[in-house]
Amino acid sequence: MSESVRLVCPAGRKYVELWGGYALVALGAVVAVSGSGHWASIVLGAILILGGAAAAFDGHRIKAPVLEVSEDEFRYERGSYVVRVPFNEIGSYYVLPGRIRSLGLCDHTGRPKRFPSLKSRRTSRTYLPLTGMTNPAKVESFMAVAGIPPRKRSLTV
Structure with a gap:
C-alpha cells in the first residue's frame, strides 16, 4: 500500500450538541431582542444564549x-x-x-x-x-x- 487509508467515525452526539447549541444561541438572541426591552425577556435570552454556548463548546470538544x-x-x-x-x-x-x-x-x-x-x-x-x-x-x-x-x-x- 503506497498511501494511507483513513476512516473517521461519525459522532452523533457531537452534531446534536453543536446544532442544538447554535439553535439555542439564535433563539436566545431572538427572545432578547423581540421582548420589547422587558427585563424578563432579556434575562431569558441571556440564559438561552449561555446554555447554547455551553452546549456548542462541549460539542466542539468531542473527538471522533x-x-x-x-x-x-x-x-x-x-x-x-x-x-x-x-x-x-x-x-x-x-x-x-x-x-x-x-x-x-x-x-x-x-x-x-x-x-x-x-x-x-x-x-x-x-x-x-x-x-x-x-x-x-x-x-x-x-x-x-x-x-x-x-x-x-x-x-x-
Missing part, C-alpha cells in the same frame, strides 16, 4: 475515533488516546455488535490483541471503541482496502 492504516502501521486515535500497531502484526479483525460498536484486532494465530484502557486505568481491553453511528459495512470496506481480512475468513483460523 479515527482509524488509519499506512504502509507500516495501523493507527487508532480518539482524542489524546493513540494506539499504534505495526501492520505486520495484524492477522485479522472483527467488529463487535451492540449500541456502541468496537473493533478488535487479532494476531496471525487468531488471538485478540490487547490494548491499554482509554482512561489510563490499570485494565486492558481487547477492542477499540468506535461510535454507535459507525456502519459496520464501512468498517469492513475500510479494512478490505487496507488489506486486513475479517476474523471468520482469516487463513489461520
Whole structure:
C-alpha cells in the first residue's frame, strides 16, 4: 500500500450538541431582542444564549475515533488516546455488535490483541471503541482496502 487509508467515525452526539447549541444561541438572541426591552425577556435570552454556548463548546470538544492504516502501521486515535500497531502484526479483525460498536484486532494465530484502557486505568481491553453511528459495512470496506481480512475468513483460523 503506497498511501494511507483513513476512516473517521461519525459522532452523533457531537452534531446534536453543536446544532442544538447554535439553535439555542439564535433563539436566545431572538427572545432578547423581540421582548420589547422587558427585563424578563432579556434575562431569558441571556440564559438561552449561555446554555447554547455551553452546549456548542462541549460539542466542539468531542473527538471522533479515527482509524488509519499506512504502509507500516495501523493507527487508532480518539482524542489524546493513540494506539499504534505495526501492520505486520495484524492477522485479522472483527467488529463487535451492540449500541456502541468496537473493533478488535487479532494476531496471525487468531488471538485478540490487547490494548491499554482509554482512561489510563490499570485494565486492558481487547477492542477499540468506535461510535454507535459507525456502519459496520464501512468498517469492513475500510479494512478490505487496507488489506486486513475479517476474523471468520482469516487463513489461520
